[in-house]
Amino acid sequence: xxxxxxxxxxxxxxxxxxxxxLAKQGTRHSLYNAxxxxxxxxxxxxxxxxxxLGVDPYREAKVIAAISRFEWGxxxxxxxxxxxxxxxQHLGFNHPExxxxxxxIDQLIKAINEMHAIEDLPGLNYQxxxxxxxxxxxxxxxDLLALVxxxxxxxxxxxxxxxxxxxxxxxxxxxxxxxxxxxxDWEYAGLGNPWLDYASVVSEIGLEIEQLxxxxxxKSLSLDDIEFAIASAIEINDRLDRIWRYYLDKxx
Numbered sequence: 231x232x233x234x235x236x237x238x239x240x241x242x243x244x245x246x247x248x249x250x251x252l253a254k255q256g257t258r259h260s261l262y263n264a265x266x267x268x269x270x271x272x273x274x275x276x277x278x279x280x281x282x283l284g285v286d287p288y289r290e291a292k293v294i295a296a297i298s299r300f301e302w303g304x305x306x307x308x309x310x311x312x313x314x315x316x317x318x319q320h321l322g323f324n325h326p327e328x329x330x331x332x333x334x335i336d337q338l339i340k341a342i343n344e345m346h347a348i349e350d351l352p353g354l355n356y357q358x359x360x361x362x363x364x365x366x367x368x369x370x371x372x373d374l375l376a377l378v379x380x381x382x383x384x385x386x387x388x389x390x391x392x393x394x395x396x397x398x399x400x401x402x403x404x405x406x407x408x409x410x411x412x413x414x415d416w417e418y419a420g421l422g423n424p425w426l427d428y429a430s431v432v433s434e435i436g437l438e439i440e441q442l443x444x445x446x447x448x449k450s451l452s453l454d455d456i457e458f459a460i461a462s463a464i465e466i467n468d469r470l471d472r473i474w475r476y477y478l479d480k481x482x
Contacts, residue, residue, distance in 0.1 A: 231262050235275055235315060239264075242308060242317065249273065257403075257415055258282070259314070269319060271307075276314025283366075283477065284359050284398075285417045287311035289352045293395065293419045296348055302341035302411045314417075322408030329436050337411040342431070343446045345413075346424050348395040354420035356385055363473055366480065374476065381469040388425045388466075389459050391447045396422035401434035429463035 231239075231249045240246045247264035252272070260275040281287070291311040297303030308317040325334065360382045367374050397404070398418040406412045424447055431437045439457050442448055448456055 231260075231273070232275065235273065238308075238315070239273060239317065247271075263320065272318055272320050274314070274316040274318075280481070282474070283362050284354060284474075286352070286420070287314055287417070289354075289420050290417045292351055293416050296351055296395070297345070297413075297416070300341070300344055302337070302344070302413050304412060304414060304416070321412035321414065322406035324402055325405065325407055334407065334411070335437065335441065338405070338431070338435070338437075339441070339444050341411055341413060342427060343444075345397065346394040346427070346445070346447055349393065349421065351395055351421050353393070354396070354398065354418070354422045356422070357382065360473075363477060366477055374473075377469055378473060381466055381473065384462055384466050384469070385423065388423060388463060389451070389455065391424060391451075393421050394424050394447070395419060396424055396427050397430075398422065398426060400427050400430035405435070425459055425463040426467055429460055429467050432460055433464045433467065 231251075236246075236249065239249070243266065247266065249262040249264045252261040252263050257274075258277045258279075260277070262273045262275065264271050264273070288311050291309060294304060294306065294309060298305040304318055304321070306316045306318040308315065310316075330338065360378050363378050364375060367378065396419065397413065397416065398420070399415060400413075404413060404415045406414055424445075428442055428445065428448070432439065432442070439453065439460060442456050442460065443453065451459075
């Protein structure tokens, strides 16, 4: 762990802890784990690289403040948006490979329904984000610019179900299971289109289309309408991931 963060943590705890680097699980940050007499802790050390497009640490801070009251939210002991440094209790472990059991599915659906009821947060401006990608890709292939255009058009065609807090990176690595579910890694979160989260719980977490009728924002839609929109939203997520990965490769 970098010495400056080590000193800050020693000052916080009043003693030096044995911080061990954790294996990365789908995050650009370095994660460290240490133990006090009665608690396990995780420290997030932000990468030194330029912030990825779509990441706003001050939006992340507002999101974390809004979700801290929920059982599935996080409530860091330290969070410094400027540096991205975070300290929080160890909240649990990822689910082993395979489908979630009924109890965990119930917890996940409840958490997402509560998340998608939050509407008073800064938004992730998809149009502005995609415009920045276009600017970054100037001089690249026409196919790449067409991919950005197709993504923006597909977003506009999704059925209107209202904006809400959207995680934008739901996958099994960001679900921690202890006594209850905790959802982590909120740096891409903001007010946005809930369809992108619903697509992720199907493609990344393994929920069935029929189970999506339990989400409050989808209860008025037919199963056929949900299935059609989810197929489109999964494709949008895949396109966004391809754009993001190409952009990262271009920066290195």
